[in-house]
Amino acid sequence: QVQLQESGPGLVKPSETLSLTCTVSGASISGFYWTWIRQTPGKRLEWIGYVLYTGSTGYNPSLKSRVTMSVDTSKNQFSLNLRSVTAADTAVYYCTKVADGGLFDSWGQGTLVTVST
Amino acid sequence: DIVMTQSPDSLAVSLGERATINCKSSQSVLYNSDNRNYLAWYQQKPGQPPKLLVSWASTRESGVPDRFSGSGSGTDFTLTISSLQAEDVAVYYCLQHLNIPRTFGQGTTVEI
Numbered sequence: 001q002v003q004l005q006e007s008g009p010g011l012v013k014p015s016e017t018l019s020l021t022c023t024v025s026g027a028s029i030s031g032f033y034w035t036w037i038r039q040t041p042g043k044r045l046e047w048i049g050y051v052l053y054t055g056s057t058g059y060n061p062s063l064k065s066r067v068t069m070s071v072d073t074s075k076n077q078f079s080l081n082l083r084s085v086t087a088a089d090t091a092v093y094y095c096t097k098v099a100d101g102g103l104f105d106s107w108g109q110g111t112l113v114t115v116s117t
Numbered sequence: 118d119i120v121m122t123q124s125p126d127s128l129a130v131s132l133g134e135r136a137t138i139n140c141k142s143s144q145s146v147l148y149n150s151d152n153r154n155y156l157a158w159y160q161q162k163p164g165q166p167p168k169l170l171v172s173w174a175s176t177r178e179s180g181v182p183d184r185f186s187g188s189g190s191g192t193d194f195t196l197t198i199s200s201l202q203a204e205d206v207a208v209y210y211c212l213q214h215l216n217i218p219r220t221f222g223q224g225t226t227v228e229i
Contacts, residue, residue, distance in 0.1 A: 035219075043208065043224055044221070044223060044224070045167070045210060045212075045221040045224075046221075047218050047219040047220065047221070058217055060217075060218040061118075061218065062218070094166055094167075099172075101153075101155065101172070101173070101214060102155070102214035102215075102219070103155075103157045103169065103172055103212060103214045104167075104169065104212075105169050107166035107167060107168075108166065109165075109166060110166055
């Protein structure tokens with residue numbers, strides 16, 4: 001059974017960079033797509049983007065100018081960087097595995113990131 | 118972007134009664150090349166991540182009770198809980214996974 005665990009700071013200052021890592025266990029990161037999804041305080045779910053084990057990426061156009069995703073196959077991890085954050089980026093951030101067809105079949109427990117001074 | 122709109126935003130159903138949640142997409146999520154609807158349903162309970170219930174509009178995931186069923190095609194979809202149980206109290210989301218960016222409905226809260 002695939003397990004995912006998000007890690008990173010729970011508090012980020014405005015204009016700084018939000019950095020999160022997802023550690024995958026129970027499956028090799030190679031051979032799959034992986035994504036980041038966030039859930040706002042109002043409970044809306046927003047897809048941020050995907051990364052493949054090769055390093056290939058695809059981002060939500062609404063966030064593309066501020067997002068970078070990467071993968072570390074040696075550690076079985078993938079990461080999210082979101083630059084120039086504002087209070088609107090406050091959310092629970094989830095990492096997920098992508099199943100055939102592009103839907104999300106395994107999720108981490110999520111990590112709350114608050115943007116505030 | 119494909120906009121996903123769910124209705125209603127919330128509904129209260131008695132135990133043992135039927136719950137029906139609708140999801141409408143702003144454009145078809147039926148992919149002609151494989152004749153599959155790229156539409157999934159998720160259930161989210163408080164403090165937990167979303168859980169995949171139904172894929173390809175109508176395929177129940179392993180372990181999901183058969184009181185949950187998905188239907189629809191093209192732009193109009195429905196998730197039905199045939200006989201609501203206490204453990205079904207949750208927020209339900211539809212997701213289109215045909216186009217980038219992937220987009221979710223706003224969620225429907227099911228209460229007793």
